[in-house]
Amino acid sequence: MNWVILIVAGLFEVGFTSCLGKIRETTGSEKYWWIVGFVFFLSFSMLLLIKAIQTLPIGTAYAVWTGIGAVGTVLIGIFVFDEPVNFWRLFFISTLIFSIVGLKTVAH
Structure with missing residues (x-):
């Protein structure tokens, strides 16, 4: 259950x-209003992260949380803010995704 909480916390990071x-x-x-949204998403992201690390290893949880936030933010940048898309951006986003999955796989 704490992995689900951690994933939601990562999505809230994308929100802020x-x-x-x-x-x-x-x-x-x-x-x-966007500042209010920032504070809302930031607060819930941190609260959920705190909840998740009560049973998950802090290093793994933090890496997964920031990874979800980083990948999500890059995708929002591409689709919402018209940031550039090229091979190397997609390559490094995919390596980040594989790293997140790998960390989750080896966590006890």
């Missing part, structure tokens, strides 16, 4: 980093 991207693009009152 996506809010950072929108904060950069907006002004006025809209910017403050």
